Amino acid sequence: MTVNDLASVVIRTYYRNRLLRRAIESTLEQTYDKIEVIVVDDSGVAHAKEVVAEYDDVRYIAHNENKGPIEPWHTGYAEARGEYIQLLDDDDWIEPKKIEKQIKKLDSEDCGVVFCNIYETDADKVVKPNYNVSEEFQRSLLSFESYPCQTTSMLIRSDALDNVLPLKAYSGGADIVLQIELNSQTKFCHLDSVLVNRPTAGETLGSSPEAYKAHLQILEDYEYLYKSYSSEFKNKVIASRWEKLGRSYLRESYWTHLAVFAFANAFYSYPGFSFYYFQLLLASLFGRVGLHFGGILKGAGRLFKLLS
Secondary structure (H helix, E strand, O other), X not given: OOEEEEEEEEEEEOOOHHHHHHHHHHHHXXXXXXXXXXXXXXXXXXXXXXXXXXXXXXXXXXXXXXXXXXXXXXXXXXXXXXXXXXXXXOOOEEOOOHHHHHHHHHHHOOOOEEEEEEEEOOOOEEEOOOOXXXXXXXXXXXXXXXXXXXXXXXXXXXXXXHOOOOOOOOOOOHHHHHHXXXXXXXXXXXXEEEEEEEOOOOOOHHHOHHHHHHHHHHHHHOHHHHOOOOHHHHHHHHHHHHHHHHHHHHHHOOOOHHHHHHHHXXXXXXXXXXXXXXXXXXXXXXXXXXXXXXXXXHHHHHHHHHHX
């Protein structure tokens, strides 16, 4: 049963106990006082049990096996009682006034989701949307460029989530799928405040080959949404996903035919001839070194243009 004015925070965790403490404490320090915190441990071995036991006011649910990135949301939401839902990853932490400020925004405007700006700690930069939220949000979603709108930056009305869960499981891109589904049911608003902190160092699930393969599957599954836009727009998005996939392969291997195949698909997907994708395809024949050398040449070309 939903409890009016209650905010439920669902934290999904997977073998990151040190970071989990920081995430939990950031929720317990919220200025909004009607709050419940639920940790869903997806390790399959109750890895976070002892950490969560340190906090009296935090509920703990452990999966008996690893179920992937989406299932912890389903599990946590099934136990949540709040009118407002905060989905939080264990490596992010939120500012003390996040929930208070976002509830005020939700209640003052006709929207079911509100998202905020993000401070990327390793890069020491604030990320704001580079698109008009009221006019271009769906286009940014379908381009996979809606960041900083993502799970942690959002606060969601529970009745909006009721209409979209459960979600289809993908190997990556869970944030985008959730946003696409929510956008079909309710309005998104943006709060121009930095209320989320997240590290940016290292590779993440979101930049893995599995994530970009999931993006291509999402493109196929939501093809009907692209019909509102030109075929050129869709093909450019497809090309960009193949490019990202190719680059992710070469982050993991010095050379692989899979990267060459991905860059070839980027070149053939792009509407018309693209010298940029042609260069990438040729460079990928020489693996990571070729791609790196191509990047140096591209940078030198830009510098020469500026100086000439």
